[in-house]
Amino acid sequence: MLAAIALGACESPARVKPWRHAPDPTAEAARAPGSPALADVSTGAVIRAARDHTLRIQLDADPGRLNPLVAPTLWGRRITLGTVFEPLIRYVPPEAGGAAGRYAPRLARSWRVLASGLEVRIELEPGAKFHDGRPVTSSDVQFTLDAIRDPRRGISHIYPMLEDVEAVELITTYELRLRLKRPSGWVLRALAEIPILPMHVYDGSLLAGGALIGSGPWKIAATKGATVHLTRNDKYWGRRAAIADIEFVYQPDAAIALVEAKRGDFDIIPALIPAHYPEQASAPGIAAAFVPLDLRPLRLRYLAFHAARPGVADARVRQALALLVNRRDIEKRVFDGLARPALWPIWPGGFVSAPEIAVPAFDPAAASKLLDIAGWKDSDKDGIRDQAGTQLRLVMVGVEHKQAMDSSGPPQKTERDYFVDAARRIGVVIEVKTGGESWVDKQLDQGAYDIAELEWTGMVDMDVSRRLGSKNPQIASSPRIDRALDAMAAAWDPAERTRLATELAAALGETWPIAGIVADAPKGLVHKRVQNVRVWDGWIDLSQLALADE
Template sequence: MNNHGYLKFILTVLVLVIAFFGYMLVTAVDRVRESNLRILEKLEALPGRIQFPAVVPAGGFPGGVAVSPAEQGSPVANAVFFDPQAETGGRLILATAADTANMNYLINNDAAAAEFSALCNSSLAERNYEKPEEFQPLMAESWSVSEDHLVYRIKLRKGIYWHDFTDPVTGKKHTDVEVTAADFKFYVDVVKNPDVNCEPMRGYLQDLKEVKIINDYEFEVHWSRPYYGSLMVTLGLSPMPRHLYHAYDGPFDGRRFNDDHVRNRMIVGCGPYMFVRWDKDRRVIFRRNPRYFGIRYGAAPALEYIVYEIIKHPNTRFQALLSGDLDRLDLTPEQWVQRTDEKPFRDGTLKRYKYLAFSYTYIGWNLRNPLFADAKVRRALTMLIDREKIRKDVYFDLVETATGPFSPTSSYTDPEIKPWPYDPSAAKKLLAEAGWRDEDGDGILEKDGRKFSFTMLQAATSPTQQRMMPMIKETLAAAGIDMKIQNVEWSVYVQRLEEQTFEACCLGWTSPIDPDPYQVWHSSQAGIRGSSNHIGFRNAEADAIIEELRRTFDMEKRIELARRFCRILHEEQPYTFLFVPYSLVAQSGRYRNVRVFPTGMPESLFWVPRNEQRPVPGL
């Protein structure tokens, strides 16, 4: 997770989670860092008012405050957690359940593309693994913040270089190209360009007014209005290689950027790993960057290769783990309970790690469909789903029942809200109040001549969905509701969501404790193709709360607003909130310096003794 840049801060965007955590209901990518939203802000709730890092007077910046590396406790973020005795070399082979469309994370709402790019890029700062309320310098040497939180002045480290590459179109070689302030401005300009297909990401920068370049190593980020997340977004900015994406004369062309299929098959970054190659439908390979700037600060990964094998079937992935062809896998609850008594787990060849994930799963009802327009109907649907039975029979009690979009450990979650119970009698009464009755005696409810019949999308690669959906179908049928199940490949699933041509879906989101619900829940996002608000939720009161939450810095007020928002979602039930899963990780015992932090297990800290290192097959 080290140096994963803006992608790791706001990997919320959206991206429709390719079924994260291996057992999340859309398990299309068997990796812990999935995120529809591209928000991976896994923070502890902060008491009182927002706390900025230790500050000193900002010379030449009237009314501002500055942060220096010394006050942050480390010259580079999280350097103290890297093992100075680590031996370089070795590999980490992971698995994903589906290939990605391209490697350009801005235009590809796929969690895999975001994760691949995160390996290759860095950001201005990064949260401390152990104390995630603290930001520490990464690409930034220091920064200053105006008292009104509208202007951030950034000073870059010198000697940070882009990965060398040969342009696949022009054949021009690019070597020794230093990262400058212009590369950060280029990133912001690309995201804010209306012709670029990155609507989810653009929502987080909507109040970012401009980037002003002072010189090659200094720039200012100006915000048009106070925004609570401006610190996170600013310090999470990553540069973008202009020499790759604007390798032509004239102004930047957003449509050309979208359609640059050849360049969008590669990644050029400045981070700890370099993109080696992408074997379509087989594997993606990354190699350690020998010129990564973190090396000189003792904050660089030791593993030489990170490889993602594309293995569609969950049993095949598990067998690959047992045989040593995979080094790490996020297990399903069924695998965790029933398969980890095998020899590699007993003799220590494989080790298990379990911790509560910052995510939740849900069923989303497309509110554009008249079937789901009435909140009474949506509450009835929730009360017809026996989540306790699913929790026990499908998830083996390795999940917690969700009540809303925030982590159950977060102060933003309203403890007074309890999950709607499984109560078929009360649900039938709500349906009758909404006008749904079985007029012709065929066992299916109807209203105004329309049968209560709809289709639920099911991810073809998700064993949990395949077990759960028939259970839901059965309990709905007992109440007179006909739910059809459509099993689709992940690429089709994503397309249906982006085009909003679905009736009901089952997905998961990351769940930041310090939230900005704008992208998923604000009405302005409901009509946008590819939006995270794919269900089309619109609520004026919720909009007002979201907007106030974005400009409120007082923590007590933020908690009050967030709980009001949770109560609206609880009553409206645009989602049936399902479960908060546990991350269930199986990993080779070869790895040293394996640690679990509030934000997860940073793979960048892992290392393997030289006599236990293994090569990458085929290299």
């Protein structure tokens, strides 16, 4: 198993000076310290000999434990979900230009929701088998879902998805029912995310001594050195995988990864670092063999307003603050083009998957007008807006940014700096308080803030009611927001939720509970020989890929 490494809070990657050309990764790699793996010529020969049947993917972070339920990392789930372990339902991405996905059978041959909305009947694929030859049965499904629903198991990242399930009951060996506390379309959504585990392996412990036995089209062949090797399950119950072997290789050095990609050792580079984008992405050695890969992982940086605090209690003030976010400058100057402006958690393939509304431009003049209308004016001409003798001074909390100093100048400005400066220029004073993640959580719990700078991660087409609406008592809500969220929860079809998202966006635009800053938009590379690449939920459905002859 690969050694686990601690991952800190997401920080902006180091950037080169804007007036310099990006460094040549070949030269960088040549200067990098050698390692036995890189120095071993036979390793390269082995890689090239297996190239016709092997897909090789760079890991830019250690995947840690590969168990798909117990505290999985992002890379742990990418490696195992849909490959080694399978959910009951497959979430199929929309066609190009669309926003609504759809459900398709996976381990579940069929499912139906009874007219009351309080029961879901599931029929399993009778031919499905685990890698050890044992059949996938309703007992395995019951075991997996009940393990997640048991708070003592600590499966906190999935547990909320099943909170509307009252009981999981067996009908036959291949049939079961889910009894619900209330109608909830999010239950079906959960079934497209939850890997089904064999009860006979994981009943004693969900860690199972490190065993990784699923039902998917690949099996774990080895986790040796810096490589996780999957090999095709030739006894797979479903359609045979087109690619015989997949290797996920931990290579944290971006320069070395590019060199190895040029010589054919990598097929997928998930995300280029800012120093290599866009120059190296279009370099002849790369452009001839690779095409761009835009994974759009779900991470939104945003501002949350504590609506019970006097300074931000008025929706016009919150809208004014949203107009002071210079998203275009932040995209370019802070994230080097590897992010994109975003206002709400709503875009095709987003937390709410639906068409995206236009993101407002940076507009201090309009912000000033809104503050004037809300009664916040600089009555004593001291440069700070006030109302009834109280100055507009706000407290903003966020995670401390750890930035390296540029030896030739001051530190790089962050998105926070741009926002605070813009507010100060129109008479709004923002006091910034920072600390670690646990400190920020404490401030949020205590309500000791006016504005919180936060990050939102999750999955496509998810329940957003814990961050928006009356379930979050600190941010502004409205009956219209709650109605939209309730309607989305009651929708069993993803296409219906996409349609309802228009109403949610309109309701947010009346209330302004949050203001998005940017969403991550890393740029990666995929080799031209890799066919059928479709991105959904920030990753690729590896089971649909094939390799073309070179």
